[in-house]
Amino acid sequence: MLMSFLQSLPRLGPRWTPLNFTNPNFIRLSTSQAIEEETIPGYIAGRYYPTRIGEILKDRYQVVGKLGFGASSNRVARTYRRYVTLKIYIKSALMGQQLDDELKIYKRIEGAPQRHPGRKYVRSLLDSFDVSGPEDRHRCLVHPPLWESVLDFLFRNPVQRLPTPILAVTLHRLFLALDYLHTECKIIHTDIKADNIMFGIADDSVLSEFENNELQHPCPRKDSECLKNLGAPILCDFGSAVMGDEEHSEDIQPDIYRAPEVILQAPWSYKVDIWNVGCVIWNLFEGESLFSGQDPEFQTYRSRAHLAEMIRLLGPPSPDFLARGNLTPKFFSQEGISSVSPFPIFRHLEGEEKEMFLRLLRKMLQWEPEKRSSAMELEQDEWVQAELHK
Structure with missing residues (x-):
């Protein structure tokens, strides 16, 4: 998947002149030097659309720069033109039904109440549109541009964690987003992680600067600092989202964020997103994963190791919950397991503030989905609200 930063133009015609990106003063890289997508294990060039800076797609979008694979940027509005992000997928034959499923999700969002x-x-x-590549067609999704993801922000932060005020704002907006998806759109995201939450830009000038830099000093080049331009966090990437008004028991979520009902192959619904957020919070605030799922015998992720970590953290699940899972007999004996320990060492809060934060986590990290709080209840959580009003 390729993310390109584009300039959206109303139409090709006599009033519009494309920008000229033929400045020859750029560093020429050797064809043998692997960069970006080419560094991905198993990379095959024919799977990707060969986007060129200055290229015009659908008679409307002129590519003004590439932010790198998996990256994005933020929106700016101008008279007669605006900036957008174009996500160009690998060739359609490899994506299959997922392409149409994602469009259905966005159409449902568009048809839901907007207030x-x-x-x-x-x-x-x-x-959205398709573009023909050398070997196949490629699906293109056009979005309002955003800046960097929370994951990128963490990588650039020396302590590898979100400051408390930023975490509180991020969670507040995320809970609002999930409440909208769950109650108004009837959509389950299923893939909430730091790189699927992206920041906006408060200062529009960074986008025009991006374009001018590409015109005058063509890439490769270093990204400019723009922490001062970060705007509200936005929940992104609905490629794995599903309809919430349908029955589900299929495998979903990144390994370390999998909810217990998913691992046990029990029916699941909206509350898998709540569990997912509870795990992500620990990543954002502690700079490490709450669960690893690493099996010491096999030295890789295994569901049995993940469940053992859950039991150490939360205590044993109830017999009623275990009875729901098709895979329960694979992991649990009739005697069950009774070991339990408190949450891992918590390093960044103390006193009542620490207890409030742990209460927030416990509202999300429960074996039984019905015991987890809703997104709207979490948006009103005492720790979140206290941090917002400091």
């Missing part, structure tokens, strides 16, 4: 306060924290789709 919910969480709507503005969910990324919208502006346009």
Whole structure:
């Protein structure tokens, strides 16, 4: 998947002149030097659309720069033109039904009520089309541009964690976004992680600067600092989202974020997103994963190791919950397991503030989905609200 930063133009015609990106003063890289997508294990060039800076797609979008694979940027509005992000997927034959499923999700979001306060924290789709590549067609999704992901922010932060005020704002907006998805759109995201939460830009000038830099000093080049331009966090990437008004028991979520009902192959619904957020919070605030799932015998992720970590943290699950899972007999004997220990060492809060934060986590990390709080209840959590009003 390729993320390109584009300039959206109303139409090709006599009033519009494409920008000229033929400045020859750029560093020429050797064809044998692997960069970006080429560094991915198993990379095959024919799977990707060979986007060129200055290229015009659908008679409307001129590519003005590439932010790198998996990266994005933020929105700026101008008279007669605006900036957007174009996500160009690998060739359609490899994506299959997922391409159409993702469009159905965005259409449902578009058809849902727009006045919910969480709507503005969910990324919208502006346009979609297919473009022909050397070997196949490629699906293109057009979004309002955003800046960097929370994961990128963490990598650039020397302590590898979110400061408390930023975490509180991020969680507040994320809970609003999830409440909108769950209650108004009837959508389950299923893939909430730091690189699927992206920041906006408060200062529009960074986008025009990006374009001018590409015109005058063509890439490769270093990204400019723009922490001062970060805007509200937005929940992105609905490629794995599903309809919440349908029955589900299939395998979902990144390994370390899998909810217990998913691992046990029990029916699941909206509350898998709540469990997912509870795990992500630990990553964002502690700079490490709450669960690893690493099996010492096999030296890799295994569901049995993940469940053992859950038991050490939360205590044993109830017999009623275990009875729901098709895979329960694979992991649990009739005697069950009774070991339990407190949450891992918590390093960044003390006293009542620490207890409030742990209560927030416990509202999300429960074996039984019905015992987990809803997104709206979490948005009103005492720790979140206290941090927002400091």
